[in-house]
Amino acid sequence: MRYMVAYDLMETMRNTNQWLGASALSFASSPCFSAIPNPALSWMAAWGEVTERTFQRMIVKPDWGIHTVTCEDGKDHLVEVDTVVERPFGDLIHFHVAGRKPQPRRVLLVAPMSGHYATLLRSTVKSLMENCEVYVTDWHNARDIPVSAGKFDVEDYTQYLVDFMRELGNDIHVVAVCQPVPLTLAATAYLAEQDPKAQPSSLTLIGGPVDPDATPTDVTDFGRRVTMGQLEETAIQRVGFKYKGVGRKVYPGLLQLSSFMSMNMERHSKAFADQIGRVAQGDASDHDPHNRFYDEYLAVMDMPAEFYLSTVERIFKNREIAKNAFVVNGHKVDLSKITDVAIKTVEGAKDDISAPGQCIAALDLCTGLDDSKKASHVEPNAGHYGIFAGRSWRNNIRPLVIDFMNSNSRTTAPNQKTAAE
Incomplete structure:
Protein backbone atom coordinates (compact mmCIF):
# COMPACT_ATOMS: atom_id res chain seq x y z
CA MET A 1 0.00 0.00 0.00
CA ARG A 2 2.89 2.38 0.67
CA TYR A 3 3.88 2.09 -2.98
CA MET A 4 0.39 3.19 -4.00
CA VAL A 5 0.69 6.17 -1.66
CA ALA A 6 4.04 7.06 -3.25
CA TYR A 7 2.49 6.89 -6.73
CA ASP A 8 -0.38 9.15 -5.71
CA LEU A 9 2.06 11.54 -4.04
CA MET A 10 4.02 11.97 -7.28
CA GLU A 11 0.79 12.61 -9.17
CA THR A 12 -0.27 15.13 -6.52
CA MET A 13 3.03 16.99 -6.85
CA ARG A 14 2.67 17.07 -10.63
CA ASN A 15 -0.91 18.27 -10.41
CA THR A 16 0.02 20.94 -7.84
CA ASN A 17 2.76 22.36 -10.03
CA GLN A 18 0.43 22.44 -13.01
CA TRP A 19 -2.14 24.30 -10.87
CA LEU A 20 0.49 26.78 -9.64
CA GLY A 21 1.48 27.54 -13.23
CA ALA A 22 -2.14 27.98 -14.31
CA SER A 23 -2.84 30.22 -11.30
CA ALA A 24 0.18 32.43 -11.94
CA LEU A 25 -0.75 32.79 -15.61
CA SER A 26 -4.36 33.60 -14.79
CA PHE A 27 -3.46 36.13 -12.09
CA ALA A 28 -0.77 37.96 -14.04
CA SER A 29 -2.92 38.08 -17.17
CA SER A 30 -5.91 39.64 -15.41
CA PRO A 31 -7.34 42.65 -17.32
CA CYS A 32 -7.19 44.73 -14.16
CA PHE A 33 -3.37 44.85 -14.53
CA SER A 34 -3.43 45.88 -18.20
CA ALA A 35 -2.86 49.54 -17.36
CA ILE A 36 0.10 48.81 -15.08
CA PRO A 37 3.40 48.72 -17.01
CA ASN A 38 5.06 46.25 -14.65
CA PRO A 39 7.49 43.81 -16.33
CA ALA A 40 7.29 41.55 -13.28
CA LEU A 41 3.74 40.64 -14.28
CA SER A 42 4.88 39.69 -17.78
CA TRP A 43 7.56 37.42 -16.33
CA MET A 44 5.05 35.93 -13.87
CA ALA A 45 2.64 35.16 -16.71
CA ALA A 46 5.47 33.67 -18.76
CA TRP A 47 6.61 31.49 -15.85
CA GLY A 48 3.02 30.34 -15.33
CA GLU A 49 2.52 29.49 -19.00
CA VAL A 50 5.73 27.46 -19.25
CA THR A 51 5.14 25.73 -15.89
CA GLU A 52 1.54 24.78 -16.64
CA ARG A 53 2.44 23.37 -20.06
CA THR A 54 5.44 21.49 -18.67
CA PHE A 55 3.53 19.58 -16.01
CA GLN A 56 0.37 19.14 -18.06
CA ARG A 57 2.12 17.38 -20.95
CA MET A 58 3.54 14.73 -18.59
CA ILE A 59 0.26 12.80 -18.50
CA VAL A 60 -0.93 13.37 -22.06
CA LYS A 61 -0.14 10.95 -24.86
CA PRO A 62 1.08 13.03 -27.81
CA ASP A 63 -0.83 12.86 -31.05
CA TRP A 64 0.97 11.41 -34.05
CA GLY A 65 0.31 14.68 -35.85
CA ILE A 66 0.77 13.06 -39.27
CA HIS A 67 -2.25 14.29 -41.20
CA THR A 68 -0.97 14.32 -44.80
CA GLY A 223 22.48 -2.44 -14.38
CA ARG A 224 25.58 -4.04 -12.91
CA ARG A 225 25.74 -1.91 -9.76
CA VAL A 226 22.14 -2.24 -8.60
CA THR A 227 20.79 -5.54 -7.31
CA MET A 228 17.34 -6.69 -8.37
CA GLY A 229 16.14 -6.32 -4.79
CA GLN A 230 17.31 -2.72 -4.62
CA LEU A 231 15.74 -1.97 -7.98
CA GLU A 232 12.38 -3.43 -7.03
CA GLU A 233 12.41 -1.61 -3.70
CA THR A 234 13.29 1.83 -5.09
CA ALA A 235 11.77 1.90 -8.58
CA ILE A 236 8.54 -0.09 -8.47
CA GLN A 237 5.24 1.40 -7.28
CA ARG A 238 1.56 0.55 -7.50
CA VAL A 239 -0.78 2.61 -9.68
CA GLY A 240 -3.04 4.88 -7.65
CA PHE A 241 -6.82 5.03 -7.52
CA LYS A 242 -7.10 7.66 -10.27
CA TYR A 243 -6.40 5.25 -13.14
CA LYS A 244 -7.88 2.03 -14.54
CA GLY A 245 -4.74 0.11 -13.66
CA VAL A 246 -5.16 0.75 -9.93
CA GLY A 247 -3.01 -1.67 -7.96
CA ARG A 248 -0.83 -2.70 -10.93
CA LYS A 249 2.90 -2.71 -10.21
CA VAL A 250 4.73 -0.34 -12.56
CA TYR A 251 7.93 1.56 -13.11
CA PRO A 252 6.36 5.06 -13.14
CA GLY A 253 7.05 7.33 -16.08
CA LEU A 254 7.36 10.31 -13.75
CA LEU A 255 10.09 8.53 -11.79
CA GLN A 256 11.99 7.69 -14.95
CA LEU A 257 11.58 11.24 -16.23
CA SER A 258 13.09 12.64 -13.04
CA SER A 259 16.08 10.34 -13.56
CA PHE A 260 16.45 11.51 -17.18
CA MET A 261 16.25 15.16 -16.15
CA SER A 262 18.74 14.80 -13.28
CA MET A 263 21.39 13.46 -15.67
CA ASN A 264 21.41 16.80 -17.53
CA MET A 265 19.78 19.14 -15.02
CA GLU A 266 21.90 22.16 -15.92
CA ARG A 267 21.03 21.88 -19.61
CA HIS A 268 17.31 21.40 -18.95
CA SER A 269 17.18 24.24 -16.41
CA LYS A 270 18.77 26.61 -18.91
CA ALA A 271 16.34 25.49 -21.62
CA PHE A 272 13.33 26.28 -19.44
CA ALA A 273 14.76 29.59 -18.23
CA ASP A 274 15.40 30.64 -21.82
CA GLN A 275 11.86 29.62 -22.80
CA ILE A 276 10.37 31.75 -20.03
CA GLY A 277 12.33 34.69 -21.41
CA ARG A 278 11.08 34.03 -24.95
CA VAL A 279 7.47 33.80 -23.75
CA ALA A 280 7.81 37.06 -21.79
CA GLN A 281 9.16 38.81 -24.89
CA GLY A 282 6.53 37.33 -27.18
CA ASP A 283 9.02 35.28 -29.20
CA ALA A 284 7.64 31.81 -28.35
CA SER A 285 4.99 29.77 -30.13
CA ASP A 286 3.23 26.43 -29.76
CA HIS A 287 5.50 24.86 -32.35
CA ASP A 288 8.86 26.47 -31.57
CA PRO A 289 11.89 24.17 -31.14
CA HIS A 290 11.57 24.10 -27.33
CA ASN A 291 7.92 23.05 -27.33
CA ARG A 292 8.35 20.56 -30.16
CA PHE A 293 11.10 18.79 -28.24
CA TYR A 294 9.67 18.91 -24.72
CA ASP A 295 6.10 18.09 -25.75
CA GLU A 296 7.49 14.66 -26.66
CA TYR A 297 10.31 14.36 -24.12
CA LEU A 298 8.10 15.08 -21.10
CA ALA A 299 5.22 12.84 -22.20
CA VAL A 300 6.02 9.65 -20.32
CA MET A 301 4.23 6.37 -19.72
CA ASP A 302 4.43 3.77 -16.97
Whole structure:
Protein backbone atom coordinates (compact mmCIF):
# COMPACT_ATOMS: atom_id res chain seq x y z
CA MET A 1 0.00 0.00 0.00
CA ARG A 2 2.89 2.38 0.67
CA TYR A 3 3.88 2.09 -2.98
CA MET A 4 0.39 3.19 -4.00
CA VAL A 5 0.69 6.17 -1.66
CA ALA A 6 4.04 7.06 -3.25
CA TYR A 7 2.49 6.89 -6.73
CA ASP A 8 -0.38 9.15 -5.71
CA LEU A 9 2.06 11.54 -4.04
CA MET A 10 4.02 11.97 -7.28
CA GLU A 11 0.79 12.61 -9.17
CA THR A 12 -0.27 15.13 -6.52
CA MET A 13 3.03 16.99 -6.85
CA ARG A 14 2.67 17.07 -10.63
CA ASN A 15 -0.91 18.27 -10.41
CA THR A 16 0.02 20.94 -7.84
CA ASN A 17 2.76 22.36 -10.03
CA GLN A 18 0.43 22.44 -13.01
CA TRP A 19 -2.14 24.30 -10.87
CA LEU A 20 0.49 26.78 -9.64
CA GLY A 21 1.48 27.54 -13.23
CA ALA A 22 -2.14 27.98 -14.31
CA SER A 23 -2.84 30.22 -11.30
CA ALA A 24 0.18 32.43 -11.94
CA LEU A 25 -0.75 32.79 -15.61
CA SER A 26 -4.36 33.60 -14.79
CA PHE A 27 -3.46 36.13 -12.09
CA ALA A 28 -0.77 37.96 -14.04
CA SER A 29 -2.92 38.08 -17.17
CA SER A 30 -5.91 39.64 -15.41
CA PRO A 31 -7.34 42.65 -17.32
CA CYS A 32 -7.19 44.73 -14.16
CA PHE A 33 -3.37 44.85 -14.53
CA SER A 34 -3.43 45.88 -18.20
CA ALA A 35 -2.86 49.54 -17.36
CA ILE A 36 0.10 48.81 -15.08
CA PRO A 37 3.40 48.72 -17.01
CA ASN A 38 5.06 46.25 -14.65
CA PRO A 39 7.49 43.81 -16.33
CA ALA A 40 7.29 41.55 -13.28
CA LEU A 41 3.74 40.64 -14.28
CA SER A 42 4.88 39.69 -17.78
CA TRP A 43 7.56 37.42 -16.33
CA MET A 44 5.05 35.93 -13.87
CA ALA A 45 2.64 35.16 -16.71
CA ALA A 46 5.47 33.67 -18.76
CA TRP A 47 6.61 31.49 -15.85
CA GLY A 48 3.02 30.34 -15.33
CA GLU A 49 2.52 29.49 -19.00
CA VAL A 50 5.73 27.46 -19.25
CA THR A 51 5.14 25.73 -15.89
CA GLU A 52 1.54 24.78 -16.64
CA ARG A 53 2.44 23.37 -20.06
CA THR A 54 5.44 21.49 -18.67
CA PHE A 55 3.53 19.58 -16.01
CA GLN A 56 0.37 19.14 -18.06
CA ARG A 57 2.12 17.38 -20.95
CA MET A 58 3.54 14.73 -18.59
CA ILE A 59 0.26 12.80 -18.50
CA VAL A 60 -0.93 13.37 -22.06
CA LYS A 61 -0.14 10.95 -24.86
CA PRO A 62 1.08 13.03 -27.81
CA ASP A 63 -0.83 12.86 -31.05
CA TRP A 64 0.97 11.41 -34.05
CA GLY A 65 0.31 14.68 -35.85
CA ILE A 66 0.77 13.06 -39.27
CA HIS A 67 -2.25 14.29 -41.20
CA THR A 68 -0.97 14.32 -44.80
CA VAL A 69 1.93 13.01 -46.83
CA THR A 70 3.21 14.17 -50.21
CA CYS A 71 3.40 11.24 -52.61
CA GLU A 72 5.21 10.71 -55.90
CA ASP A 73 2.29 12.27 -57.79
CA GLY A 74 3.13 15.58 -56.11
CA LYS A 75 -0.17 15.69 -54.24
CA ASP A 76 -0.86 15.71 -50.52
CA HIS A 77 -2.77 12.62 -49.40
CA LEU A 78 -4.69 12.29 -46.14
CA VAL A 79 -3.30 9.86 -43.56
CA GLU A 80 -5.47 7.68 -41.34
CA VAL A 81 -4.20 5.59 -38.43
CA ASP A 82 -5.88 2.19 -38.46
CA THR A 83 -5.65 -0.47 -35.77
CA VAL A 84 -4.73 -3.82 -37.30
CA VAL A 85 -4.35 -5.86 -34.10
CA GLU A 86 -5.65 -4.74 -30.71
CA ARG A 87 -4.13 -6.16 -27.54
CA PRO A 88 -4.23 -5.15 -23.85
CA PHE A 89 -0.61 -3.95 -23.68
CA GLY A 90 -0.13 -2.69 -27.21
CA ASP A 91 -1.67 -2.44 -30.66
CA LEU A 92 -0.37 -2.94 -34.16
CA ILE A 93 -1.31 0.17 -36.12
CA HIS A 94 -1.09 1.05 -39.82
CA PHE A 95 -0.64 4.49 -41.36
CA HIS A 96 -3.03 4.30 -44.28
CA VAL A 97 -2.45 6.89 -47.02
CA ALA A 98 -5.78 7.62 -48.69
CA GLY A 99 -5.83 7.62 -52.49
CA ARG A 100 -2.40 6.02 -52.87
CA LYS A 101 -1.77 2.60 -54.30
CA PRO A 102 -0.51 0.12 -51.69
CA GLN A 103 3.28 0.11 -51.61
CA PRO A 104 5.03 -3.25 -52.18
CA ARG A 105 7.60 -2.29 -49.55
CA ARG A 106 5.88 -2.94 -46.20
CA VAL A 107 7.68 -1.98 -42.98
CA LEU A 108 7.01 -2.94 -39.36
CA LEU A 109 8.61 -0.35 -37.09
CA VAL A 110 9.11 -1.81 -33.61
CA ALA A 111 8.95 1.04 -31.11
CA PRO A 112 10.61 0.82 -27.72
CA MET A 113 8.71 0.40 -24.47
CA SER A 114 11.15 2.47 -22.46
CA GLY A 115 9.14 5.22 -20.81
CA HIS A 116 8.11 7.21 -23.88
CA TYR A 117 5.26 6.61 -26.29
CA ALA A 118 5.73 5.22 -29.79
CA THR A 119 5.17 8.78 -31.05
CA LEU A 120 8.85 9.33 -30.24
CA LEU A 121 9.40 7.76 -33.68
CA ARG A 122 7.13 10.27 -35.42
CA SER A 123 9.85 11.63 -37.73
CA THR A 124 11.00 8.09 -38.52
CA VAL A 125 7.46 7.12 -39.49
CA LYS A 126 7.02 10.22 -41.65
CA SER A 127 10.26 9.57 -43.53
CA LEU A 128 9.35 5.94 -44.24
CA MET A 129 5.78 6.74 -45.29
CA GLU A 130 7.00 8.47 -48.44
CA ASN A 131 7.33 5.15 -50.27
CA CYS A 132 6.47 2.43 -47.74
CA GLU A 133 3.40 0.97 -46.07
CA VAL A 134 4.26 1.62 -42.41
CA TYR A 135 3.07 -0.41 -39.42
CA VAL A 136 4.06 0.47 -35.84
CA THR A 137 3.86 -1.24 -32.45
CA ASP A 138 1.89 1.23 -30.33
CA TRP A 139 2.48 0.29 -26.67
CA HIS A 140 -0.06 1.28 -24.01
CA ASN A 141 0.50 3.13 -20.74
CA ALA A 142 0.53 0.47 -18.01
CA ARG A 143 -1.39 2.72 -15.61
CA ASP A 144 -4.44 2.38 -17.89
CA ILE A 145 -4.36 -1.43 -18.09
CA PRO A 146 -6.48 -3.24 -15.47
CA VAL A 147 -4.76 -5.80 -13.26
CA SER A 148 -7.13 -8.40 -14.71
CA ALA A 149 -5.18 -8.18 -18.00
CA GLY A 150 -2.35 -10.07 -16.30
CA LYS A 151 1.41 -9.61 -16.43
CA PHE A 152 3.63 -8.40 -19.25
CA ASP A 153 7.35 -9.22 -19.28
CA VAL A 154 10.06 -9.67 -21.93
CA GLU A 155 8.63 -13.03 -22.98
CA ASP A 156 5.18 -11.53 -23.46
CA TYR A 157 6.73 -8.66 -25.44
CA THR A 158 8.51 -11.16 -27.68
CA GLN A 159 5.30 -13.13 -28.18
CA TYR A 160 3.49 -9.93 -29.20
CA LEU A 161 6.16 -9.34 -31.87
CA VAL A 162 5.81 -12.92 -33.09
CA ASP A 163 2.05 -12.48 -33.43
CA PHE A 164 2.41 -9.13 -35.20
CA MET A 165 4.87 -10.59 -37.71
CA ARG A 166 2.55 -13.52 -38.38
CA GLU A 167 -0.31 -11.10 -38.96
CA LEU A 168 1.66 -9.09 -41.54
CA GLY A 169 3.14 -11.99 -43.52
CA ASN A 170 6.62 -12.84 -44.73
CA ASP A 171 6.97 -9.90 -47.13
CA ILE A 172 7.35 -7.49 -44.21
CA HIS A 173 10.60 -5.65 -43.45
CA VAL A 174 11.13 -5.22 -39.71
CA VAL A 175 12.97 -2.21 -38.27
CA ALA A 176 13.60 -2.30 -34.50
CA VAL A 177 14.77 0.82 -32.68
CA CYS A 178 16.80 0.77 -29.46
CA GLN A 179 15.41 -1.25 -26.53
CA PRO A 180 13.41 -3.84 -28.53
CA VAL A 181 16.35 -4.82 -30.75
CA PRO A 182 17.37 -7.98 -28.81
CA LEU A 183 13.73 -9.08 -28.36
CA THR A 184 12.98 -8.52 -32.05
CA LEU A 185 15.98 -10.69 -32.90
CA ALA A 186 14.67 -13.35 -30.53
CA ALA A 187 11.17 -13.15 -32.06
CA THR A 188 12.64 -13.68 -35.53
CA ALA A 189 14.59 -16.71 -34.33
CA TYR A 190 11.46 -18.07 -32.65
CA LEU A 191 9.62 -17.87 -35.96
CA ALA A 192 12.54 -19.48 -37.77
CA GLU A 193 11.99 -22.57 -35.65
CA GLN A 194 8.24 -22.58 -35.05
CA ASP A 195 6.81 -21.00 -38.20
CA PRO A 196 9.50 -20.46 -40.90
CA LYS A 197 7.00 -19.23 -43.50
CA ALA A 198 6.13 -16.27 -41.27
CA GLN A 199 9.69 -14.93 -41.07
CA PRO A 200 10.16 -11.33 -42.29
CA SER A 201 12.09 -10.50 -45.45
CA SER A 202 14.69 -8.44 -43.62
CA LEU A 203 15.56 -7.25 -40.16
CA THR A 204 17.17 -3.86 -39.45
CA LEU A 205 18.43 -3.42 -35.88
CA ILE A 206 19.11 0.17 -34.82
CA GLY A 207 21.13 0.99 -31.71
CA GLY A 208 20.01 -1.82 -29.41
CA PRO A 209 21.71 -3.71 -26.52
CA VAL A 210 22.13 -7.17 -28.03
CA ASP A 211 25.31 -7.57 -25.97
CA PRO A 212 25.40 -4.81 -23.31
CA ASP A 213 28.88 -5.84 -22.17
CA ALA A 214 30.42 -5.42 -25.63
CA THR A 215 30.90 -1.70 -24.97
CA PRO A 216 29.91 -0.64 -21.43
CA THR A 217 28.06 2.66 -20.89
CA ASP A 218 26.49 4.40 -17.89
CA VAL A 219 23.31 2.43 -18.61
CA THR A 220 25.04 -0.95 -18.47
CA ASP A 221 27.10 0.09 -15.45
CA PHE A 222 23.90 0.99 -13.60
CA GLY A 223 22.48 -2.44 -14.38
CA ARG A 224 25.58 -4.04 -12.91
CA ARG A 225 25.74 -1.91 -9.76
CA VAL A 226 22.14 -2.24 -8.60
CA THR A 227 20.79 -5.54 -7.31
CA MET A 228 17.34 -6.69 -8.37
CA GLY A 229 16.14 -6.32 -4.79
CA GLN A 230 17.31 -2.72 -4.62
CA LEU A 231 15.74 -1.97 -7.98
CA GLU A 232 12.38 -3.43 -7.03
CA GLU A 233 12.41 -1.61 -3.70
CA THR A 234 13.29 1.83 -5.09
CA ALA A 235 11.77 1.90 -8.58
CA ILE A 236 8.54 -0.09 -8.47
CA GLN A 237 5.24 1.40 -7.28
CA ARG A 238 1.56 0.55 -7.50
CA VAL A 239 -0.78 2.61 -9.68
CA GLY A 240 -3.04 4.88 -7.65
CA PHE A 241 -6.82 5.03 -7.52
CA LYS A 242 -7.10 7.66 -10.27
CA TYR A 243 -6.40 5.25 -13.14
CA LYS A 244 -7.88 2.03 -14.54
CA GLY A 245 -4.74 0.11 -13.66
CA VAL A 246 -5.16 0.75 -9.93
CA GLY A 247 -3.01 -1.67 -7.96
CA ARG A 248 -0.83 -2.70 -10.93
CA LYS A 249 2.90 -2.71 -10.21
CA VAL A 250 4.73 -0.34 -12.56
CA TYR A 251 7.93 1.56 -13.11
CA PRO A 252 6.36 5.06 -13.14
CA GLY A 253 7.05 7.33 -16.08
CA LEU A 254 7.36 10.31 -13.75
CA LEU A 255 10.09 8.53 -11.79
CA GLN A 256 11.99 7.69 -14.95
CA LEU A 257 11.58 11.24 -16.23
CA SER A 258 13.09 12.64 -13.04
CA SER A 259 16.08 10.34 -13.56
CA PHE A 260 16.45 11.51 -17.18
CA MET A 261 16.25 15.16 -16.15
CA SER A 262 18.74 14.80 -13.28
CA MET A 263 21.39 13.46 -15.67
CA ASN A 264 21.41 16.80 -17.53
CA MET A 265 19.78 19.14 -15.02
CA GLU A 266 21.90 22.16 -15.92
CA ARG A 267 21.03 21.88 -19.61
CA HIS A 268 17.31 21.40 -18.95
CA SER A 269 17.18 24.24 -16.41
CA LYS A 270 18.77 26.61 -18.91
CA ALA A 271 16.34 25.49 -21.62
CA PHE A 272 13.33 26.28 -19.44
CA ALA A 273 14.76 29.59 -18.23
CA ASP A 274 15.40 30.64 -21.82
CA GLN A 275 11.86 29.62 -22.80
CA ILE A 276 10.37 31.75 -20.03
CA GLY A 277 12.33 34.69 -21.41
CA ARG A 278 11.08 34.03 -24.95
CA VAL A 279 7.47 33.80 -23.75
CA ALA A 280 7.81 37.06 -21.79
CA GLN A 281 9.16 38.81 -24.89
CA GLY A 282 6.53 37.33 -27.18
CA ASP A 283 9.02 35.28 -29.20
CA ALA A 284 7.64 31.81 -28.35
CA SER A 285 4.99 29.77 -30.13
CA ASP A 286 3.23 26.43 -29.76
CA HIS A 287 5.50 24.86 -32.35
CA ASP A 288 8.86 26.47 -31.57
CA PRO A 289 11.89 24.17 -31.14
CA HIS A 290 11.57 24.10 -27.33
CA ASN A 291 7.92 23.05 -27.33
CA ARG A 292 8.35 20.56 -30.16
CA PHE A 293 11.10 18.79 -28.24
CA TYR A 294 9.67 18.91 -24.72
CA ASP A 295 6.10 18.09 -25.75
CA GLU A 296 7.49 14.66 -26.66
CA TYR A 297 10.31 14.36 -24.12
CA LEU A 298 8.10 15.08 -21.10
CA ALA A 299 5.22 12.84 -22.20
CA VAL A 300 6.02 9.65 -20.32
CA MET A 301 4.23 6.37 -19.72
CA ASP A 302 4.43 3.77 -16.97
CA MET A 303 6.02 0.44 -17.79
CA PRO A 304 4.75 -2.87 -16.36
CA ALA A 305 7.02 -3.79 -13.44
CA GLU A 306 7.54 -7.31 -14.83
CA PHE A 307 8.78 -5.94 -18.14
CA TYR A 308 11.16 -3.42 -16.59
CA LEU A 309 12.64 -5.84 -14.06
CA SER A 310 12.96 -8.74 -16.51
CA THR A 311 14.67 -6.44 -19.03
CA VAL A 312 17.30 -5.44 -16.49
CA GLU A 313 17.79 -8.95 -15.18
CA ARG A 314 17.62 -11.04 -18.35
CA ILE A 315 18.93 -8.68 -21.05
CA PHE A 316 21.51 -6.64 -19.11
CA LYS A 317 22.57 -8.68 -16.08
CA ASN A 318 22.28 -12.27 -17.33
CA ARG A 319 22.84 -11.34 -20.99
CA GLU A 320 20.54 -14.12 -22.16
CA ILE A 321 20.37 -12.82 -25.73
CA ALA A 322 24.15 -12.30 -25.92
CA LYS A 323 24.66 -15.86 -24.66
CA ASN A 324 21.99 -17.28 -26.98
CA ALA A 325 20.16 -18.61 -23.93
CA PHE A 326 16.85 -16.75 -24.13
CA VAL A 327 13.67 -18.71 -23.35
CA VAL A 328 10.13 -17.86 -24.51
CA ASN A 329 7.18 -19.82 -23.11
CA GLY A 330 9.47 -22.66 -22.08
CA HIS A 331 11.14 -22.86 -25.50
CA LYS A 332 14.84 -22.00 -25.77
CA VAL A 333 15.31 -19.66 -28.70
CA ASP A 334 18.28 -20.52 -30.91
CA LEU A 335 19.56 -17.53 -32.90
CA SER A 336 21.55 -19.82 -35.19
CA LYS A 337 18.24 -21.00 -36.68
CA ILE A 338 17.92 -17.70 -38.55
CA THR A 339 19.07 -18.68 -42.04
CA ASP A 340 16.75 -16.87 -44.44
CA VAL A 341 16.33 -13.34 -43.03
CA ALA A 342 18.80 -10.63 -44.06
CA ILE A 343 20.01 -8.64 -41.03
CA LYS A 344 21.51 -5.17 -40.94
CA THR A 345 22.75 -3.36 -37.82
CA VAL A 346 22.99 0.42 -37.47
CA GLU A 347 25.00 2.14 -34.73
CA GLY A 348 25.99 5.70 -33.89
CA ALA A 349 29.65 6.47 -33.30
CA LYS A 350 28.71 8.81 -30.43
CA ASP A 351 25.85 6.78 -28.98
CA ASP A 352 26.26 6.88 -25.18
CA ILE A 353 23.23 4.64 -24.47
CA SER A 354 23.83 1.66 -26.79
CA ALA A 355 27.43 2.24 -27.75
CA PRO A 356 28.93 0.83 -30.98
CA GLY A 357 29.56 -2.88 -30.54
CA GLN A 358 26.42 -3.68 -28.58
CA CYS A 359 24.16 -3.97 -31.63
CA ILE A 360 26.53 -5.44 -34.21
CA ALA A 361 26.98 -8.40 -31.85
CA ALA A 362 23.76 -9.74 -33.37
CA LEU A 363 25.60 -10.67 -36.58
CA ASP A 364 28.06 -12.93 -34.78
CA LEU A 365 25.22 -14.64 -32.91
CA CYS A 366 23.44 -15.55 -36.16
CA THR A 367 25.92 -18.29 -37.08
CA GLY A 368 23.46 -19.98 -39.45
CA LEU A 369 23.10 -16.89 -41.63
CA ASP A 370 25.31 -16.51 -44.67
CA ASP A 371 27.63 -13.49 -44.63
CA SER A 372 26.03 -12.23 -47.83
CA LYS A 373 22.85 -11.62 -45.82
CA LYS A 374 24.64 -9.64 -43.11
CA ALA A 375 25.37 -5.91 -43.17
CA SER A 376 26.35 -3.21 -40.71
CA HIS A 377 26.75 0.54 -40.61
CA VAL A 378 28.26 2.91 -38.05
CA GLU A 379 27.15 6.51 -38.54
CA PRO A 380 29.98 9.00 -37.77
CA ASN A 381 29.19 11.80 -35.29
CA ALA A 382 25.70 10.45 -34.60
CA GLY A 383 24.31 9.99 -31.10
CA HIS A 384 21.54 7.67 -30.00
CA TYR A 385 18.64 9.80 -31.20
CA GLY A 386 20.37 10.74 -34.46
CA ILE A 387 20.48 7.19 -35.83
CA PHE A 388 16.70 6.96 -36.15
CA ALA A 389 15.69 10.63 -36.43
CA GLY A 390 17.15 13.91 -37.61
CA ARG A 391 19.64 14.72 -40.33
CA SER A 392 21.81 11.60 -39.99
CA TRP A 393 18.79 9.35 -40.38
CA ARG A 394 17.24 11.26 -43.28
CA ASN A 395 20.37 11.89 -45.33
CA ASN A 396 22.55 8.86 -44.65
CA ILE A 397 20.91 5.99 -42.79
CA ARG A 398 17.43 5.88 -44.30
CA PRO A 399 18.69 5.50 -47.91
CA LEU A 400 20.93 2.62 -46.79
CA VAL A 401 18.03 0.92 -45.01
CA ILE A 402 15.73 1.31 -48.03
CA ASP A 403 18.41 -0.13 -50.35
CA PHE A 404 18.86 -3.03 -47.93
CA MET A 405 15.13 -3.73 -47.99
CA ASN A 406 15.03 -3.60 -51.79
CA SER A 407 17.96 -6.01 -52.06
CA ASN A 408 16.28 -8.51 -49.75
CA SER A 409 12.63 -8.15 -50.67
CA ARG A 410 10.35 -11.08 -51.48
CA THR A 411 8.38 -8.73 -53.72
CA THR A 412 9.60 -6.11 -56.16
CA ALA A 413 9.68 -2.67 -54.52
CA PRO A 414 8.76 0.53 -56.41
CA ASN A 415 11.40 1.66 -58.90
CA GLN A 416 13.41 -1.48 -58.21
CA LYS A 417 14.48 -3.35 -61.36
CA THR A 418 14.38 -7.09 -61.40
CA ALA A 419 17.28 -9.21 -62.58
CA ALA A 420 15.47 -9.84 -65.87
CA GLU A 421 15.29 -6.11 -66.52
